[in-house]
Amino acid sequence: MAFTKLTTMLNRHHRLIRSSLRAVNITPRTSWAPSTTRAFHISALNKTLNPSLTDKDPTLATPVSEQAHIERLFAYSDSQSTPLPEKFDRLHAHSLQVYPTTAGKTVSALQGHFQQMLMRLTKPKSVLELGTFMGYSAMAMADGMPKGGVVYTCEKDPKAAQLSRELFEEHAYSPSTKNESVKRKDTTIEVVEGDGLSSLALLLERNLRFDAVFLDADKGGYVNYYNFILDNDMLTDEGYIIADNVLFHGQVLNSEERQHNAATGNPSSSSKGKGKKKNSGDGERNSEAYQKFADHIHTFNKHVRNDPRVDVVVLPVFDGLSLIMKKRQ
Ligand SMILES: C[S@@+](CC[C@H](N)C(=O)[O-])C[C@H]1O[C@@H](n2cnc3c(N)ncnc32)[C@H](O)[C@@H]1O
Structure with a gap:
């Protein structure tokens, strides 16, 4: 039943x-x-x-x-959980049509709603997102922000940047929305197209600072994005960073074990996954790629944990979410 x-x-x-x-x-x-x-x-x-x-x-x-x-x-x-409005289901469906093999990059409805709740709780005026994809998480967050709030979302893939721009226009999040049939939103979303680090440099030139940051672009870039934001004081005093996929399908445990074994000279060291023939099958090729991403994430997790400037909580929810805040003086 x-x-x-x-x-x-x-x-x-x-x-x-x-x-x-x-x-x-x-x-x-x-x-x-x-x-x-x-x-x-x-x-x-x-x-x-x-x-x-x-x-x-x-x-x-x-x-x-x-x-x-x-x-x-x-x-x-x-x-x-209360479902998000139907436009979010439609966006998931649209992503599957446009990106049939990679649509799963987008956050789940449950996570999107959680991030929206976080916006409602913390009321950020300015949010930065690294990794727009089709704009699902940007829209979910924008809907939870206070009136006048802006999401700046960075995307390297020109196709995804263009599609998300069109979507933000259609749903009236765009600063220049001409769509008369939709009520203009109280919050806007601006797409910054290009590599994440160059986009951060552009936002810094505009003297922008952020109350909340969502890290969700290339996993190998997390440490650089994080450093750039903190080194250039782009996070407001009570601002926070949420970093996604910090448990990377559980594979961070393998990364930790292999790095530990390698450091202690254990002969079973890090050989997992190594020596596999490149052409031995999609699953194994993928496995190697996944492990590499997980290694980047483990490096990021250690980097943040050892950074005296911040406090971090690694939450074992979704695919792992880290909540990072500057230490109070
Ligand atoms: C996991 S998806 C983002 C999903 C999105 N936050 C959501 O939940 O709807 C990651 C995105 O980061 C983009 N990306 C990858 N490398 C990047 C880079 N170096 N700079 C900016 N964006 C990048 C990818 O093209 C992809 O669209």
Whole structure:
């Protein structure tokens, strides 16, 4: 009975996404609930779109039974949370059509709503986002900000930058919105196109400072973005940074272990994943790439933890979210 209710709710919730999957000729998994977590979102998408990953999913750091249990708990959390307005479901569906293999980059509905709540709680006037993609998290945050608030969101991919700009225009977040049919939003979203670091330099030239920062671009860039923001005092005194994917599908544990073994000369050191033939299969290639991203994230986590300028809390929610604030003087 409870299961039927849950399935009904999830089906309703993801109706649009499922129809998009059909549109791009993909058979949706019955248990797939894309707005549960980023990790499962990506893993489910990868498996759906690349069957070679089904048996050897590099994102599965937990046993399958445990993963199924966690998935059910996330689905439960999703079903017991107020859904975001329908435009967000439509955006997920649209992302799948435009980026069928990488649409899972976007935050889940649950995480988007959490970030929106955070905006409502902390009332930032100026928010910086590194990594726009299709604008889902930018819109989710903008809707929670106070009147007059601005989100500056940086995106390197010209196609994603253009599509998100159009979307912000359509939904009246753009400073220059001409769309008469939609009520102009109280908050605006500005897309800054280009590499994250160059975009930060441009924003610094404009003397902008931020009450909240969302780090969600390339994982190898996190340390540089973080340093640039703190070194140039771009964070207001009570401002905060939230960094996404800081547990990287659980793979940070492998990074930590391999780095520890390498440092202590343990012969089993870091050989996991090394020596694998490059062409031995998509799953393994992916596994190596995933581990590299996880290594970048582990380096970032250690860097922040050892930075005397800040306090950090690593939250084991979604795919791992770090909340970072400057130390009080
Ligand atoms: C995880 S996605 C962002 C998802 C988005 N925050 C959301 O939840 O809707 C990461 C984005 O960062 C962009 N990106 C990657 N490298 C970048 C760089 N060096 N500078 C700026 N953006 C970058 C990618 O093109 C991608 O769109």
